[in-house]
Each structure stands twice: as C-alpha cells, then as structure tokens.
Amino acid sequence: xxxxxxxxxxxxxxxxxxxxxxxxxxxxxxxxxxxxxxxxxxxxxxxxxxxxxxxxxxxxxxxxxxxxxxxxxxxxxxxxxxxxxxxxxxxxxxxxxxxxxxxxxxxxxxxxxxxxxxxxxxxxxxxxxxxxxxxxxxxxxxxxxxxxxxxxxxxxxxxxxxxxxxxxxxxxxxxxxxxxxxxxxxxxxxxxxxxxxxxxxxxxxxxxxxxxxxxxxxxxxxxxxxxxxxxxxxxxxxxxxxxxxxxxxxxxxxxx
Amino acid sequence: xxxxxxxxxxxxxxxxxxxxxxxxxxxxxxxxxxxxxxxxxxxxxxxxxxxxxxxxxxxxxxxxxxxxxxxxxxxxxxxxxxxxxxxxxxxxxxxxxxxxxxxxxxxxxxxxxxxxxxxxxxxxxxxxxxxxxxxxxxxxxxxxxxxxxxxxxxxxxxxxxxxxxxxxxxxxxxxxxxxxxxxxxxxxxxxxxxxxxxxxxxxxxxxxxxxxxxxxxxxxxxxxxxxxxxxxxxxxxxxxxxxxxxxxxxxxxxxxxxxxxxxxxxxxxxxxxxxxxxxxxxxxxxxxxxxxxxxxxxxxxxxxxxxxxxxxxxxxxxxxxxxxxxxxxxxxxxxxxxxxxxxxxxxxxxxxxxxxxxxxxxxxxxxxxxxxxxxxxxxxxxxxxxxxxxxxxxxxxxxxxxxxxxxxxxxxxxxxxxxxxxxxxxxxxxxxxxxxxxxxxxxxxxxxxxxxxxxxxxxxxxxxxxxxxxxxxxxxxxxxxxxxxxxxxxxxxxxxxxxxxxxxxxxxxxxxxxxxxxxxxxxxxxxxxxxxxxxxxxxxxxxxxxxxxx
Numbered sequence: 001x002x003x004x005x006x007x008x009x010x011x012x013x014x015x016x017x018x019x020x021x022x023x024x025x026x027x028x029x030x031x032x033x034x035x036x037x038x039x040x041x042x043x044x045x046x047x048x049x050x051x052x053x054x055x056x057x058x059x060x061x062x063x064x065x066x067x068x069x070x071x072x073x074x075x076x077x078x079x080x081x082x083x084x085x086x087x088x089x090x091x092x093x094x095x096x097x098x099x100x101x102x103x104x105x106x107x108x109x110x111x112x113x114x115x116x117x118x119x120x121x122x123x124x125x126x127x128x129x130x131x132x133x134x135x136x137x138x139x140x141x142x143x144x145x146x147x148x149x150x151x152x153x154x155x156x157x158x159x160x161x162x163x164x165x166x167x168x169x170x171x172x173x174x175x176x177x178x179x180x181x182x183x184x185x186x187x188x189x190x191x192x193x194x195x196x197x198x199x200x201x202x203x204x205x206x207x208x209x210x211x212x213x214x215x216x217x218x219x220x221x222x223x224x225x226x227x228x229x230x231x232x233x234x235x236x237x238x239x240x241x242x243x244x245x246x247x248x249x250x251x252x253x254x255x256x
Numbered sequence: 257x258x259x260x261x262x263x264x265x266x267x268x269x270x271x272x273x274x275x276x277x278x279x280x281x282x283x284x285x286x287x288x289x290x291x292x293x294x295x296x297x298x299x300x301x302x303x304x305x306x307x308x309x310x311x312x313x314x315x316x317x318x319x320x321x322x323x324x325x326x327x328x329x330x331x332x333x334x335x336x337x338x339x340x341x342x343x344x345x346x347x348x349x350x351x352x353x354x355x356x357x358x359x360x361x362x363x364x365x366x367x368x369x370x371x372x373x374x375x376x377x378x379x380x381x382x383x384x385x386x387x388x389x390x391x392x393x394x395x396x397x398x399x400x401x402x403x404x405x406x407x408x409x410x411x412x413x414x415x416x417x418x419x420x421x422x423x424x425x426x427x428x429x430x431x432x433x434x435x436x437x438x439x440x441x442x443x444x445x446x447x448x449x450x451x452x453x454x455x456x457x458x459x460x461x462x463x464x465x466x467x468x469x470x471x472x473x474x475x476x477x478x479x480x481x482x483x484x485x486x487x488x489x490x491x492x493x494x495x496x497x498x499x500x501x502x503x504x505x506x507x508x509x510x511x512x513x514x515x516x517x518x519x520x521x522x523x524x525x526x527x528x529x530x531x532x533x534x535x536x537x538x539x540x541x542x543x544x545x546x547x548x549x550x551x552x553x554x555x556x557x558x559x560x561x562x563x564x565x566x567x568x569x570x571x572x573x574x575x576x577x578x579x580x581x582x583x584x585x586x587x588x589x590x591x592x593x594x595x596x597x598x599x600x601x602x603x604x605x606x607x608x609x610x611x612x613x614x615x616x617x618x619x620x621x622x623x624x625x626x627x628x629x630x631x632x633x634x635x636x637x638x639x640x641x642x643x644x645x646x647x648x649x650x651x652x653x654x655x656x657x658x659x660x661x662x663x664x665x666x667x668x669x670x671x672x673x674x675x676x677x678x679x680x681x682x683x684x685x686x687x688x689x690x691x692x693x694x695x696x697x698x699x700x701x702x703x704x705x706x707x708x709x710x711x712x713x714x715x716x717x718x719x720x721x722x723x724x725x726x727x728x729x730x731x732x733x734x735x736x737x738x739x740x741x742x743x744x745x746x747x748x749x750x751x752x753x754x755x756x757x758x759x760x761x762x763x764x765x766x767x768x769x770x771x772x773x774x775x776x777x778x779x780x781x782x783x784x785x786x787x788x789x790x791x792x793x794x795x796x797x798x799x800x801x802x803x804x805x806x
Contacts, residue, residue: 108584108587110579112577171566171569174566175566175569175570175573178566178567178570179570179573179574182570182571182574182649182650183649184574184649187573187574187577188577189569189570189573191577192569192573193564198590199560199564201564203609204563204564204615209612209668209670210610210611210612210667210668210669210670211668214609214610214612215609215610220609221609
C-alpha cells in the first residue's frame, strides 16, 4: 500500500476532518449534513420521537465516516485512518453526552429522561459494547505505533472508563435478573450508580465513608450523567492531543 | 504548564470539600435571676452495652391492602401528663385507636384509648398554660385538634378544647412561641398529595391547603396567617436561620415541593431559601448541635438506600424509575439525608457526606440523640415502606429495611449494629426520651401494621445532664428557649421544644450527654429573649431551672 505523509493542516480533529476534503467532498459533506438536519426536523415535526428523528442523520454520518476512513487509509495508512475515524465517532458520541448534559442541567429533565438524541441507544448494552469497541481500537492504534505520553494517558483513561462500564454492565445484568424474579419485566436497570459519582461504589464504600474521598468534587459527588460526560470529554481530548503530538513527531513530517 | 500550575487547581478542589465553620451567635438581652434544682438520676440496671426491646400493645393500623398515603403512618409523643415525673406516651393511629400509655415505671405502661381518630402528628404540650400538658394532634385529611388536660393525675382524662383552627388541613404541626409573648403559637402544614385519596373533599377547596401560622391571642383564640397556599409538609421545625435572635419557620416537604423557609422580620414573615441542598423528599427534621460549636445544626432525612447491593437496588428501582418530576437547573434537592450547618455567609451548608450520614433507607422519623452519653450526637432513623402502588412485587407490598443506628465519634457516623436497634418493622413516628429517669435516652417507635416498640437503653454510657425549664405564665415549659452548656471539652447548644422528627413530639427538655466534658456554665435564652446564667451546673442529673421575676 502506498502511503503519503499527513500534512500539518490536516490534523485529525473532528471539526477539520471534513474540511480537508477536496471541494467536491466538502460539498457532499455539507449536503449530507443538510439532509440529516432536514430529516431530523421533519421527523420531529411529524411527531416522531427524538431518537427516530436523529436516526437518519446518524446513518448518514456513519456512512460519511466510513467513506472517509477508506480514503484516509489509502492516503495515510491504517493508523491515521483509525485515529480519524475514532475521533469522529467519539465526537459524535460526545454530542450525545452533551445533549444529555443540556437536557439535565439546562432543560430540567430528570436524570432518567436525559437520554440524549438517540435515547434508544442509551442502554447499558450499548455503553458496554461501545466502550469496549473504543478500547479495542485504541489498543490497535497503540499497536500500530501511536506512542507518546498522551497516548499512554489516553489508554489508561480508556481502560478505566471501560472498567467502570464493565462494572455497570455486570450490575445491570444482576439487577435485571432480580427484577425479573420480582415479576417486573418492564423496568429497566438503566442508570445504576457505577464506581464514581454520587452513590457510586467509591462514595458509598465503607472503606471511604466519612473521608475526604466522599466529598471530592465530581469524583464522588457528580451525577452519573456528569460522570460519563466528563469520561468522554477526557477521552476525546486526550485522543486529540495524542494524535496531534504523533503527527508533529512523525518521521514523515520531520522529513518534509 | 509547569507542575505548580498543575497542582494549584487540585489543591483548590481538595480544600473546597471542607465545610464552612458556623459563626457563633452572640446572645444579648436583659438578664434575669433563676433558681436551680438538681434531682439525681434513678439507679440504672447493670449495663449490657445494647438496647433491650419491649413490645407495646399499640399497633398503628391502616386498611389492607395498604395504599398510599395511609402508608405514611402516624407519630408518637412523649410527655408527663400525670405529673409523676415519668414521661408518658401518646401513640397515634390511623384505622385504630390512638393510645395514651401511662408510664407506670420499669418500662411498664397502662394503655388507654384516646378520642383521636385518624391521627397523624401528635404532641404533648401545655397549650393553655395551666401547668398540665395537653395533647394536640393532626388528622388524616382534616385539621388540628386539642385535648385539654383535666388534671386528674390518678386517672388522666382530657376534654376537647373549644378553640377552632378553621377549615385548615394539617398533616404536620409545630408548637412554638414565635413572638415572645409567652403564649404558644402553632404552625401547620398540609399534605396536598393526599388530597385526592382520603378525607373530606369539602376541605380541599384550595383554601385549606398550605402552611398556616396560628398566633395565640390573650383570650386563647388563634389568629391564622397563611404562609403558603400549598405544601406536602411531612415535618416542621423552628430554628434561627439568619442568626438575628428570632426563630424562623422551616417546612420539610415531600416529593419535588421544595422545603420552605420563612424568616421572622419584625411582625412579617419573609420567604427565603438558605440551604445549599435539601433532601428531595424531606421526611423528617431535627435540630441539635451536632458539631459541638454552640450553635444549632439541622438533620433532614430522605429516602435513600443505605446499601447499594444488587438486591436493594432491584427493590428500589421500580420506584425511583417512576419518579419523573421536573428537575430545574438550580434545584437544591438531593435524594439523600442532609446535615445543614450555618456558614459565615448565613447560608446553610450540607455536610452529610463529610460525616457519612447520607443514607438511612426509606427514612421516616430521624433524630439526633446522644445514645451512649459520650458527648457526641448519634443518629437513629426508622424506615421501611408498605404500599401496593409502589411495591406490588414484594411480599405484603413491603419494603423491609433495618432501622439505622449511626454512632458519631466526632468525625464520622458509623453503623452501630452492636446496639441492636436494627429492627425491621416499618417504623414511622419515633421519640428518644429517658423513660426511667436513669439519664439515658430510650427509644419508642410507632410502627405501621406492627406493634410499637420500646427500646430500653442499657448502654454502658457516660454521664449526662437533662435540663428542663419552668417559668410563670402561659408557656410554663418555656418552649422556644435555648440553652448553651459550656463544658471542659465543648460548648453545646440545645432547644426546648416538643416537636422533633416525623409527626412526633418529645419531652420539653434538653439531654446533654457529657462524655469527658465537665460542665462549667449554662446559659439560658428564654423565649422572650431574656437571658440567665448558671455557674457550675451539676455534672449529672436532672436539672430544673426556674425563672425568677425580671
């Protein structure tokens, strides 16, 4: 496979991914965004729930990222292509969390009702699979050569995040099993406390009871929604810095 | 970014977790003389370092299957109705008879029925100021009633008072002297959530709901002031919120109805919100000096599971998942207990997480009390819930929980299973009072659909001092007075009140567990604002302070 060096102007940040496209691609991207937005508005206007209205846009967005991934892969190699794709998907995922944050903090929804644009996807199954997917891609990127202090920090962060989702998923299944035993088939065990945040394991463990840990702002005081908002913000920022650092230090760049 | 730049925000985050200190309120006013009398405590039986349960005959009944909001049960009150020096009990009831339990000593009681149907809150309080405590009660879906003590000590009897409180729905109540005129006033709060289900619909015309202050006039009649046109008031307390020397009104509301606070400004009441956070469903209020700084702290209880195990979460989840109330961005409500302390800026800050007291289950009456007389206020919370609408999947629709006893060591609260106060009956009302005069706080719980329980305190406890006040005039027990006990280890604050916890009333006395502290002075602030000072109070016993002429 022939690879080209990555120009500095094409640093893989979500906002500039489409911006690097040739004018035709840019026009296609704008058209896709416009169609997605129009379909979303149309869906809402005819009374569709938010998640259904957002679904066409999500598919279009995913399709664009996949096309872009093929392009990057052929132009810059698998490492860059994976980084760009991951950043783009994480950016989209971040929009979901931002929406939840807005719904809870600004619009006054309850924590349970603040389930983002695609509420149907706000389930422990999806979170669990998503985060394991992100971790596996991270490990693949690391394997392909993304190695700098930010990348190590990002990897640690992602492992920690995925661990919490694994803990949540196991508890989700256990509680679900108990609910079914109680004859409550309609209740979901979504939104249980995890390791961090208010009512999380760290805040409610006898080992930390009454210590400063239980009042550490955010760590043991935030709602689950905030905890996962910041998990994802951290993950995305660290990935951006790690990728940026990698591109600046890459031999191809130095050679140019 | 260098390392210093990195560390500074982290240090700032860490230190921001520390709570603000409570500013001391300086008492000023005219000083009046007092006389004091000390009665030694009764000899207690050899201690066993635990509590010994004594079931009572009384059982609070509600129609079965148990529906909301009959499930909220009833309160219990303690007070000496026959002047024999031993606190008696009134155990309220919904579908059964309210019981007057005359304390005959040695934890035996003579239980008599009272003409108080469908009773919620109850208090033993001398409303007419004749020196003989009366019984006041609120009723499910109705108003407030008053039984006046006929002063027949051999066979206590009561007559229904002719005073009226108008067409007002009262669920919770608070008797207090708010204007310093030495006559007791009463604050009532309705429980609007109950309106569609029980009681007389004619009362629910909108004018009967809310929070009312009834000010007692010289002729014994009451003048109402409507403070709010709505409420879900499970608990009401009086406390000087803004440190201006006047007690203010705090109403704890169920559901997403925010707790309400009115500050007394002269003759006016000004609504405010001084709390950093409050429980979401405030079940119970109690006021005492938890951090031993000579100022009051507030304990507000909520529903929050005391463990986050899989089984517990599975029981709670169907209920919490249906709680779909609107959540405004500036909502101060957290679904957990709050312990509020006044900060230097006159706002009240929640330290319940710092001291590990956020979660005591589906809490009802939750109280401060120094159960082991070590000088630190412990917490006891009775809990549990029965309701077919909430727990149809559990046997008897009952969320069975262990009552929570939390021992305070000066730094944090820790479960005290060794006290054997972890009963699983569905507790509602509760009082902590010394029933046998041995200087240790016993506990009485009014359970729902199960016999009431008395827990005799057999802890190997330290010394204590129990202070009661007496003054001439229509408020002989000096309800609304405040005390400051200076000891060799701390300055302790206490208030004379008969309203504590959920729907419950206690003896008008302040119990100070002393631990290693040796009392050196006692300051009294009478309800009218005058002050008294006692040098070298006793180190143990029942201290009666009588107010002299001004």
